Each structure stands twice: as C-alpha cells, then as structure tokens.
Amino acid sequence: MLNHEVKKCYINEIECKSILNRSKIPDLDYAINPYTGCMHGCVYCYARFMAKYTQHGLPWGRFADVKINAADVLRKQLAKHPTGVVSLSTVTDPYQAVEKKYEITRRILKELVDSDLEVSILTRSDLVLRDTDILILFQRGQCDVGFSMATMDDEIRKKMEPAAPSISRRIEALRKLHEKGIKTWMFLAPVMPVFTEATLMHLLESVAASVDYILVDSLNIKSDNWSHMKTVLRNYYPDILPDWENCLFNGAERQAFYKRIYGNISEFCYKNNIQVRFC
Numbered sequence: 155m156l157n158h159e160v161k162k163c164y165i166n167e168i169e170c171k172s173i174l175n176r177s178k179i180p181d182l183d184y185a186i187n188p189y190t191g192c193m194h195g196c197v198y199c200y201a202r203f204m205a206k207y208t209q210h211g212l213p214w215g216r217f218a219d220v221k222i223n224a225a226d227v228l229r230k231q232l233a234k235h236p237t238g239v240v241s242l243s244t245v246t247d248p249y250q251a252v253e254k255k256y257e258i259t260r261r262i263l264k265e266l267v268d269s270d271l272e273v274s275i276l277t278r279s280d281l282v283l284r285d286t287d288i289l290i291l292f293q294r295g296q297c298d299v300g301f302s303m304a305t306m307d308d309e310i311r312k313k314m315e316p317a318a319p320s321i322s323r324r325i326e327a328l329r330k331l332h333e334k335g336i337k338t339w340m341f342l343a344p345v346m347p348v349f350t351e352a353t354l355m356h357l358l359e360s361v362a363a364s365v366d367y368i369l370v371d372s373l374n375i376k377s378d379n380w381s382h383m384k385t386v387l388r389n390y391y392p393d394i395l396p397d398w399e400n401c402l403f404n405g406a407e408r409q410a411f412y413k414r415i416y417g418n419i420s421e422f423c424y425k426n427n428i429q430v431r432f433c
Contacts, residue, residue: 163193164210164217165252173224173262174231174240183238184271186228188258189246190219194278194318197386198344201245203377215317218252225261232269239272249279251317263288266297273297276341278318280327289336298337300369301328304346306353306360313386314349325360332364342419343371343433347401348394351415358422367429370419372412375402 168190177185190204195215202214210217221227242248248259263285266273273296275282282289282299289297301324305311308320332338340361342350350357361368380402387395401411416432423430 162216163252164212166208166210166217166219167222168219169223170221170227172231173221173227174236177241177244179241179244181239182241182244182274184236184240185244186224186240186248186262187243187246188221188224188248188262189243189250189252190221191215191217192246193218193250193252194247194315196278196315196318197382198314198346198373198379200374200377200379202379204245218246218250220252220256221258222256224258225265228262228265232265232271235270237270239274240266242273242275244276247277247279247318248275249277249281251279251281253279253281254284260285260288267291275299276302278302278315278324280319280323283327283330286331286334286336289331290334294335295337298339298366299328299331300339300341301325302341302343303357303361304342304344305349306357307349310349313390314346314383321357325364328361329364332366337366338364339367339369340365341369341371343369344373345370345412345415346373347398347411351411354415354418355422358419358426362422362426362428365428367431368419368423369431369433370416371433373402 173186174184177183190208192215199214205214208217208219242259253259267288273292275298278301289299303321303324306321311318311321328338387398400407402408419430
C-alpha cells in the first residue's frame with residue numbers, strides 16, 4: 155500500500171473485493187466507483203458521507219482512495235454476463251485529477267467495451283477526452299457521457315467546485331464528444347438558488363447543439379453539505395445568504411423557485427427539441 159500527498163490531497167492505494175455493485179438510483183442497475191473520495195472538493199456534494207467508510211479520517215475533498223485492482227475485479231464479475239445500465243460514477247468522479255496518473259477508469263472502460271452492459275459516464279472533467287479512442291468502440295446507445303454543470307459563472311464555480319475544471323472546458327469537451335458521434339448529455343445539477351438561475355439561459359444555449367438530452371436535479375441538503383455551503387456564502391456572498399436560506403428552508407418559496415426554473419428549462423428544451431428529464 156502506497157500513501158502520499160499530491161496537491162494537498164491524500165492519495166491512498168487500496169484493493170477492492172467488488173467494483174460492479176447494485177444501484178438503488180432509478181434507471182441505473184449498477185454503479186462502478188473507481189475511487190472513494192473526490193479531489194474536486196465540491197462544497198455541495200452529498201457524497202461526503204462516504205468519508206466515514208475510510209480509515210484516514212480526512213474531510214471530503216482532501217482524499218482519494220484508488221482501487222488499483224478494479225479492472226481485474228471487474229473482469230471476473232463480467233464473466234457472469236450481467237445486463238442493464240451501469241453508471242461511472244455515483245459517489246465519486248471517474249475523471250478526477252488522480253485518474254490522469256492511475257488510469258483506473260480507462261482500464262475499466264476497456265473491460266466494458268465487449269460486455270452486455272450499457273455504460274453511462276458522469277463527470278466534471280474534460281479528462282474524459284483522453285479516452286475517446288475507447289468510447290468510440292462502444293455501439294451507439296451503449297455508452298453515453300454526461301457533464302455536471304450548474305452555472306456559467308466560473309467565479310462561482312471556483313468557490314463551489316474549487317478543484318474541478320472550468321465550465322468552458324466542460325462545454326468544449328461535450329462538443330468534441332458529440333461531434334465524434336458519442337451520445338452526450340448535461341446533468342444540470344445541482345440547481346442552486348440565485349446562482350443557477352442567473353446564468354441559466356446562457357448555460358442552456360451553450361450546450362444546446364451538443365447534447366442528446368438534459369437531466370436536471372435540485373440541490374440536496376444532506377450529509378452536512380449545507381454547513382459547507384453556508385460557510386462559502388458567508389465568506390463571499392453574504393448579501394444573498396438570506397435568499398438561499400429562504401429558498402431552501404421555506405417550503406412555499408422552495409416550491410415556487412423550482413417550479414419557475416424547471417418551467418424555464420422545459421420551455422427552452424421544447425423550443426430546441428431537446429429531451430429533458432427531472433430527478
């Protein structure tokens with residue numbers, strides 16, 4: 155086992171007993187998470203509960219456990235010929251910075267190409283472009299790539315997703331993959347009070363020509379992520395903190411906000427012939 159520091163993030167090599175695991179998320183049969191933890195450090199991330207399953211006791215965003223034997227384990231599990239849809243990934247980012255060195259996700263994709271599983275990739279990183287040579291080997295419809303985005307304002311992105319690639323890089327990667335004939339989509343999430351609405355039309359217009367569909371999700375307040383968001387708002391956007399609190403914790407205001415913003419998304423997608431689904 156090798157432990158070391160990379161860019162203030164603790165990297166830990168581990169071995170897993172299973173990598174293809176059943177998912178309770180609607181429309182997903184399985185999940186593959188090549189890493190435990192995520193170096194992007196998104197303050198609103200609800201997956202921070204995963205930290206309690208590690209031994210090092212570090213806060214979310216400060217560690218990444220690398221499942222170095224993931225591809226070998228997956229090969230054995232695929233021998234049973236599972237079918238359905240598998241997500242890469244549900245509680246980590248398969249293309250966080252550590253993937254550039256370890257290539258765990260790349261090796262996993264190589265195993266999945268000839269499998270009976272449909273593969274759905276979700277990331278915030280344009281590092282996925284590195285694996286275009288593998289992605290084009292999947293039959294059309296057997297593999298898709300989605301990018302999480304919540305705002306076009308990259309200054310806000312820097313506060314909320316401090317170590318994630320810029321929004322412009324994600325949009326460009328989306329365009330390049332789409333041009334290669336790979337099925338692409340945007341995960342418009344989390345839909346944040348004030349921030350998302352302020353640049354919503356710009357964001358939708360920027361991806362409209364490069365997506366097969368859009369999936370939308372609200373902001374989940376769980377796993378203590380609100381305390382982290384509140385700290386960022388107090389430090390950088392104190393004037394709008396009351397608006398956030400009103401929107402998130404006043405039932406009527408929350409319902410009105412999402413009704414309005416979801417209505418705007420639906421109207422845009424209808425006019426631009428884009429499929430849209432809401433979580």
